[in-house]
Amino acid sequence: MSIQEQSLKPVRFLEGERVYLRPIGLDDAELYFRTLYHQEVRRLTGTQKHYSREQIQQYIENKSQDSSSVLLLIALRDTDQVIGDIQIGGIDTFNRNAYIRIAIIQGNNQGKGFGSEAMRLMLDYGFGILNLHRIELNVFAYNERAIQTYEKLGFQREGVQRQALYYNHAYHDSILMSILADEYRAKYLD
Numbered sequence: 001m002s003i004q005e006q007s008l009k010p011v012r013f014l015e016g017e018r019v020y021l022r023p024i025g026l027d028d029a030e031l032y033f034r035t036l037y038h039q040e041v042r043r044l045t046g047t048q049k050h051y052s053r054e055q056i057q058q059y060i061e062n063k064s065q066d067s068s069s070v071l072l073l074i075a076l077r078d079t080d081q082v083i084g085d086i087q088i089g090g091i092d093t094f095n096r097n098a099y100i101r102i103a104i105i106q107g108n109n110q111g112k113g114f115g116s117e118a119m120r121l122m123l124d125y126g127f128g129i130l131n132l133h134r135i136e137l138n139v140f141a142y143n144e145r146a147i148q149t150y151e152k153l154g155f156q157r158e159g160v161q162r163q164a165l166y167y168n169h170a171y172h173d174s175i176l177m178s179i180l181a182d183e184y185r186a187k188y189l190d
Contacts, residue, residue, distance in 0.1 A: 010080055013072060014121040019114050021072040021086060021121055028073060029057045031082055035105050044143050045103055046165045046172075067091075070125070074104070074118045083109040086118050088126050088135070096133035098126060111145070119153055120188070127181045136178040140165055147175065154187045155179045 014021040024032065033056045035041055042048075051059075063071045069089040073082045084104040091098040100122060104115045126132045137155065139146050151157075155177040163171035 010075060014125055015077070016117045016121050018077055019074055019083070019117050019121075020077055021118060022075055024060055024063065024071055024073050024085065026057060026060055028082070029053065029060055032056050032060065032085070035085070035103070038105060041103050041105060043167070044140070044146070045101075046140055046167055048167065070122075070130075072122070074102075074114065076114070083114060084118070086122050088122060088130070088132075091130065091132070096131060097135065098130070098132055099136050099138075100126070101137060116149055116153060119149075123153070123179065123184055124188070127184050133181050134178055136176060138164075138174045138176055140167075141173040141175055147177075150177050153179070154183055156183075 010022050012020040012022055030053070033051065033053050036047060036051055036056070063069060068091045069087060070091075071085065071087045071089075074084040074086055075082050083106065084102065086100070086102045088098050088100050100119070102115055102119060102122075104110050123135060126135050136158075137150065138161070139150060141147075141160075156179065158176045158178055161174040161176065164174035165172045
């Protein structure tokens with residue numbers, strides 16, 4: 001493969017069996033913008049605000065300078081198709097904790113284990129490279145499939161933020177879950 005051909009292929013930062021995680025760039029702004037208006041993604045993530053293309057471009061530029069966050073796109077290994085994004089954010093180096101969030105764009109890519117694989121890659125990076133001790137997430141109570149997935153990955157429920165989200169004319173609970181480094185290592189590395 002020539003150097004020119006290599007430069008056209010996406011960078012693969014973290015690789016799994018079926019997906020890989022890659023950096024987001026300004027050339028991804030249109031895709032990211034359109035993702036924010038996918039109805040099911042908005043519902044599952046609780047996204048309420050609207051954003052312009054310019055705001056998305058600025059967001060991506062700012063993320064490249066943000067040392068407290070790692071935002072990556074999820075792509076299929078076979079086709080390089082971007083199917084979502086994943087982020088470790090709010091990285092607290094003193095207390096060694098952060099939050100994680102994930103969004104899989106299209107319904108036909110959900111329920112196939114792609115999100116679980118991406119989460120495992122990012123958790124491994126968080127605990128193994130960033131040396132985090134605790135990673136948490138929030139999931140809305142109506143997203144039962146995600147809750148089951150997070151529990152299978154090793155996350156434990158810590159509490160409920162009652163009626164924390166107002167979405168589509170109703171209040172919804174947000175469930176706080178976390179996984180600790182020793183729990184992750186016991187499940188996946190021992």
